[in-house]
Amino acid sequence: MGGRPPRVGGGLSFPDSRTVIVHVLVETATHAGHLEAVRELLDSRQYVVL
Known part of the structure; x- marks a missing residue:
């Protein structure tokens, strides 16, 4: 493991797994x-959640 972070189209880079998970959730x-x-x-x- 290790090395350079993965690169995604559009110039985005994700430094760690946590950042990827947050991005997917958003x-x-x-x-x-x-x-x-x-x-x-x-x-x-319209449904209202209280």
């Missing part, structure tokens, strides 16, 4: 929010 949450907005537009229902 991207997943962003896309889930987009899907929720589309669902609300389609069925006119």
Whole structure:
């Protein structure tokens, strides 16, 4: 193990596993929010989580 961090298209680099996991979680949450907005537009229902 070790060596240089992996390179991703667009010039991004992830120095460690923690950074990769956080990046994946942020991207997943962003896309889930987009899907929720589309669902609300389609069925006119809004769910409130308390």
